[in-house]
Amino acid sequence: xxxxxxxxxxxRPDSKGYYGxxxxxxxxxxxxxxxxxxxxxxxxxxxxxxxxxxxxxxxETYAGRETPLFYAARFSEKFGGGKxxxxxxxxxxxxxxxxxxxxxxxxxxRRMGKRxxxxxxxxxxxxxxxxxxxxxxGLECKxxxxxxxxxxxxxxxxxxxxxxxxxxxxxAGTATLKDAMSEAMRHWATHISDTFxxxxxxxxxxxxxxxxxRFQAVIGHETRRQILIAxxxxxxxxxxxxxxxxxxxxxxxxxxxxxxVDLIGVEAGGLGIDSGKHGATLCxxxxxxxxxxxxxxxxxxxxxxxxxxxxxxGLDYPGVGPEHAFLAATxxxxxxxxxxxxxxxxxxxxxxxxxxxxxxxxxxxxAQAMKELPRMAPEDICIVNLSGRGDKDMPIIEKALxxx
Amino acid sequence: MxxxxxxxxxxxxxxxxxxxxxxxxxxxxxxxxxxVFLKLAEFGDVLEFGFPFSDPIADGPVIQLAAGEAIRxxxxxxVAFEMISEIRDHSDTPIVFFSYFNPxxxxxxxxxxxxAHESGVxxxxxxxxxxEESSWLKPATDAAGLAWINLATPTTPGPRIExxxxxxxxxxxxxxxxGVTGADGGLPPDLxxxxxxxxxxxxxxxxxxxxxxxxxxxxxxKEHVDGIVVGSAILSLIQKGCSSDELDQxxxxxxxxxx
Numbered sequence: 311x312x313x314x315x316x317x318x319x320x321x322r323p324d325s326k327g328y329y330g331x332x333x334x335x336x337x338x339x340x341x342x343x344x345x346x347x348x349x350x351x352x353x354x355x356x357x358x359x360x361x362x363x364x365x366x367x368x369x370e371t372y373a374g375r376e377t378p379l380f381y382a383a384r385f386s387e388k389f390g391g392g393k394x395x396x397x398x399x400x401x402x403x404x405x406x407x408x409x410x411x412x413x414x415x416x417x418x419x420r421r422m423g424k425r426x427x428x429x430x431x432x433x434x435x436x437x438x439x440x441x442x443x444x445x446x447x448g449l450e451c452k453x454x455x456x457x458x459x460x461x462x463x464x465x466x467x468x469x470x471x472x473x474x475x476x477x478x479x480x481x482a483g484t485a486t487l488k489d490a491m492s493e494a495m496r497h498w499a500t501h502i503s504d505t506f507x508x509x510x511x512x513x514x515x516x517x518x519x520x521x522x523x524r525f526q527a528v529i530g531h532e533t534r535r536q537i538l539i540a541x542x543x544x545x546x547x548x549x550x551x552x553x554x555x556x557x558x559x560x561x562x563x564x565x566x567x568x569x570x571v572d573l574i575g576v577e578a579g580g581l582g583i584d585s586g587k588h589g590a591t592l593c594x595x596x597x598x599x600x601x602x603x604x605x606x607x608x609x610x611x612x613x614x615x616x617x618x619x620x621x622x623x624g625l626d627y628p629g630v631g632p633e634h635a636f637l638a639a640t641x642x643x644x645x646x647x648x649x650x651x652x653x654x655x656x657x658x659x660x661x662x663x664x665x666x667x668x669x670x671x672x673x674x675x676x677a678q679a680m681k682e683l684p685r686m687a688p689e690d691i692c693i694v695n696l697s698g699r700g701d702k703d704m705p706i707i708e709k710a711l712x713x714x
Numbered sequence: 715m716x717x718x719x720x721x722x723x724x725x726x727x728x729x730x731x732x733x734x735x736x737x738x739x740x741x742x743x744x745x746x747x748x749x750v751f752l753k754l755a756e757f758g759d760v761l762e763f764g765f766p767f768s769d770p771i772a773d774g775p776v777i778q779l780a781a782g783e784a785i786r787x788x789x790x791x792x793v794a795f796e797m798i799s800e801i802r803d804h805s806d807t808p809i810v811f812f813s814y815f816n817p818x819x820x821x822x823x824x825x826x827x828x829x830a831h832e833s834g835v836x837x838x839x840x841x842x843x844x845x846e847e848s849s850w851l852k853p854a855t856d857a858a859g860l861a862w863i864n865l866a867t868p869t870t871p872g873p874r875i876e877x878x879x880x881x882x883x884x885x886x887x888x889x890x891x892x893g894v895t896g897a898d899g900g901l902p903p904d905l906x907x908x909x910x911x912x913x914x915x916x917x918x919x920x921x922x923x924x925x926x927x928x929x930x931x932x933x934x935x936k937e938h939v940d941g942i943v944v945g946s947a948i949l950s951l952i953q954k955g956c957s958s959d960e961l962d963q964x965x966x967x968x969x970x971x972x973x
Contacts, residue, residue, distance in 0.1 A: 326846060336815060336842045338772040340892055343869040482778055488769065495771045500893035502869065599816045599842065600769065612790045613820030614768040 321566055321633060327516020327603075329636035335515040336599045341495070344502045349517040351422050356524065361421070365414055369528065372446065373402050373409045377529075379536035379693070384663040392546065392686030394679055396696045397533050397561060400668060406698030407529060407557045408439035412508055414525035416443035419506035426450045426505045430494040432459055432487030432553070433623035433671070434466025435698055436510030441475035443508075451475040454494040456485040459623050466702050484617045487627050491601055511554025512631030515602030519559075519631050526560025533693060534564040541691055547572040547682055550695040551674040552645065553589065553624050555631040557697035562643060572644070574682070575634060576674045578620035579647030589618035590647040591630040592638045605632040621650040621706065622670035624698075652677040654710055657700065669698030670706065717808040717836045718861050718884040721759050722919035722940055725973075731936040732885075733972040734921050735965065736762035736812065736945035739797055740789025741780040742952060748797050750952060750961070755805035757965035760885075760921075762943065763801075763835070765794055767814035772841045774896030776946040776953070791821045795833040802834035810837045810863060810884070815850065823851045827858035837861030837884045845877055852881075863887055868908060872915065879917040885941060886916045890924045896946045901925055906938040913940070929971030942972045 327333045335345060355361040369375040377398045386394045399407040412429075419427050427449050431437030437453040444451035453470055457479045460467050470477050478497075483489040491514075498507040512519045512526075537545055548565055550558035552575040565571040580588030588594065591606045598607030600615055608616040608628035618628045637643040653670055656677035660668050668676060675694045682692055700707070725732050735754040739747050755761050766781035766789055773781070798809060811830055818826045818840065830838065838855050845864070852862050861884030866875060868891060878886060888909060891902050902908070905922070913920050922935060923943030927950075932942050951964060 334847055335844065336847050337844065338841050339844050339865040339870060340772070340867045340889060342844050342846075342874075343867075343871065482775070483768065483782065492769050492771050496774075496894045499772065502892055597819075599819050601771070602842075604819075607816070609816065609820065611820075613817035614785055615816070 321636070323516060323520055327520070329633045330639060332603070332605050332632035332635040333516055333519060334604050335602065336604065337515050337602045338499065340499045340502070341515070344498070345515055345517070347422070351418060352517050352521050355418055355421065361417065365417055368413050369410065373413060375402070375528065376532045377401050379533060379540060381540070382664050385660060386683065388659065388663055389680055389683040391683045391688065392690035392692050394683060395537065395545070395691065395693045397529060397693060399529060399557065399695060399697045400666070400672065400699035404435070404439045404442050405701060406435040406439065406669065407526060407560065408436045408510055409442065410528055410560070411510065411522050411525040411556065412436070412439040412443040415506070415508045415521070416447050416449065419449060419508070420447055422506065424504060424506035426452070426501070427508050428452045428454065428494050428497055428505055429508045429510060430454045430487065430491040431510065432490065432626055433702060434459070434463040434470070435624060435702065437475070437477070438466050438469050440508050441470040441473040444475060445473045452478055452497070454478050454480055454490040454497065456487060456490045457481050458485040459487065459490070462623055462706065463702060486617070487623070488615065488629070495601070511556045512559045512633060513554040513601055513603065513629055519603065519633055522556050523559040523563060523633065526556050527563045529557065529560035529695065530562065530564030533561055537691065537693065544568055544571055545691040545693045546686065547574060547692040549574045549576060549675045549678050549682070549692065551576045551625060551671045551697065552592070552630060552634060553578070553627050553671065554629065555634045557695050559631060559633060561695040566642060573642065574678060575643050575645040576678045577645055577647050578618070578622065578625035578674060579649040580619040582649055583647055587619035588647065589620040589625045589627060591628060592634060592645040593647045597635070600629045603632045605635040606630050606638070621653060621710065622674065622703070624669070624671040625674065646678060648674040648677045654707070656680055657707065666696070667700040668696055669700050670703045672697045718760055718810070721808050722885055725759060726919070726940065730973045731939055732759040732921060732941035733969045734758060734760045734762055734941050734943040735948055736764055736943060737948055737952070738764040738766055738777060738780040738784050739794050740766060740784030740787045741949070742783060743787055744789065744793065744797065748800060749958070751797065751801050752804055753961055753965060755801055755807040757969045758807060760808045760810060760941070762810050762812045762945070763794070763798060764945070765811065765813035765817060767817060770814060772894055774894040774898065774946060776949050777895050780949050780953070791817060791826070795829050798833040798835055808836040809834060810839055811835045812839045813841070815840050815842050818851060823854040827854035827860060831858040831860060835860060837863050839863040839865070839887060841865070845874065845881060848881065865889055866912060868892060875912070875915050882918060885919040885921050886912070887943065888912055888920050888922045890922050890926065893924070895924055901931060906935060909935065909938040929967050932968060932971040936972055944968060
């Protein structure tokens with residue numbers, strides 16, 4: 311029996327899309343009408359058992375849910391202390407949690423009568439997941455991707471094309487994820503009548519942060535049920551990486567009301583916070599308005615958006631979802647940075663101890679677990695959301711390991 | 715707050731539309747952009763002073779490139795206010811400060827509004843502050859006596875135009891079509907009709923922009939609107955490195971077409 315995605319969120323934005331002082335809808339007037347239409351359609355399907363049934367069936371039979379919660383015994387033993395469980399989102403079709411959301415938004419697009427979908431992508435995982443959903447549902451698909459990322463993530467570009475998507479190179483600005491998202495918003499503004507914009511993270515204007523979390527919340531619901539079956543109690547810690555913040559929002563969500571569960575969001579520390587080359591928006595950024603919402607942003611002293619840096623293209627983003635900014639402000643979630651080299655070490659250890667090759671993004675969460683486990687008692691439980699698999703990262707890792 | 719409305723009113727009495735030229739501060743350099751703004755203030759009836767932002771999601775490639783170069787040239791809020799003061803030393807043409815919100819948010823809403831007023835700004839247009847979010851800045855600009863220019867688009871429904879009637883001032887900027895700034899794709903065939911309809915429901919003069927690049931465009935529209943905004947076409951000329959005389963000639967032709 312598949313775990314339902316239907317239970318009510320414990321943190322909800324107000325009617326204007328605000329989580330405390332974060333969120334909102336900071337977009338040019340041209341996007342207001344399509345966002346209001348989207349909000350109405352989304353609220354419609356939220357209460358529709360028929361829609362959720364259709365989505366649940368696809369999640370089960372197409373994407374491969376539910377994903378296992380795996381006890382990583384050898385990894386745990388290596389660090390002493392607590393027990394590490396891995397939520398295996400890496401086993402999903404297309405290789406990461408992104409498919410949970412693209413199936414949901416794809417169905418919504420179809421229901422709204424939009425035949426064309428567009429997406430932005432950094433590492434290419436959201437692009438691949440959108441391309442797959444488009445092929446499955448017979449929709450036309452364009453994916454905007456920075457030229458720099460196209461070069462770094464060539465295998466994913468090929469996968470998108472194989473599934474019939476058109477990959478549109480973006481050369482503006484820094485030619486990475488932020489510019490791909492800006493360009494996707496421009497394309498949407500130009501083609502609002504027939505095009506649905508599938509945002510891949512809990513970022514962007516309201517209702518995207520709420521909607522994407524809703525579609526990713528299945529991760530947390532399953533995890534909570536699975537750990538109760540496996541251990542008869544809730545975990546002590548749940549750790550997930552945070553770029554824009556969709557996989558972390560998805561797993562944290564089910565534990566927000568459990569004060570005994572420590573929630574840790576891991577940002578890209580890149581070459582170190584002091585180097586200025588990082589993607590640690592909550593740890594080292596400040597409040598700002600970017601890509602449609604007020605949240606934390608990496609910006610210079612004049613309010614211009616700065617380039618992020620991370621070895622993992624999926625965490626290479628100078629913004630973060632507004633709900634994370636709110637959870638950081640309230641103290642419910644603790645956000646910490648993990649550097650490129652720490653993530654690479656965690657990556658290597660998981661490969662050798664468990665025979666699992668994780669994505670570089672998820673390796674950041676694992677690296678934090680390596681710091682937490684030795685401080686925990688043997689009966690304590692730590693869960694890491696293993697949000698994606700590492701196949702896409704082979705060329706980068708080969709280079710990085712040769713350099714060590 | 716009255717200067718912008720008065721400029722439109724005077725032209726209307728003469729049976730003319732307003733020419734509203736736009737350029738980006740700091741492009742291709744601080745000095746050259748100041749020269750350009752002085753020309754625009756001379757030929758234009760209202761001047762749009764564009765402040766650059768790193769991620770301008772409503773703008774096409776011409777303005778994106780110009781903004782990127784302006785930022786690399788060190789164009790900051792304080793430099794922008796210095797430039798506006800210098801324009802004010804030479805011209806009384808009303809100035810609209812055109813920007814995305816984040817640089818203003820970072821500078822501080824009250825500080826921005828006070829400094830803008832002191833330097834000679836008459837109104838503000840913040841592309842990514844729709845009605846729903848205007849409370850982040852409008853109380854401060856209202857207190858400083860600056861006009862608040864709203865954007866309307868082909869998809870803006872009637873009730874929102876009514877809210878703009880009560881929540882705006884100066885003029886209403888009508889975006890000619892879906893999409894971003896720049897000349898690509900041409901103007902919609904029913905644009906004149908749409909402008910006329912908007913004029914009937916808007917309390918403010920209607921100026922139309924996005925994709926208007928030639929005197930012929932302006933002539934076709936001028937009977938149907940109160941003002942015409944031209945931006946990317948001017949920046950394209952500057953990008954091509956046109957001489958001072960060429961720019962004069964071009965602006966003169968455009969102003970004549972609009973009037």
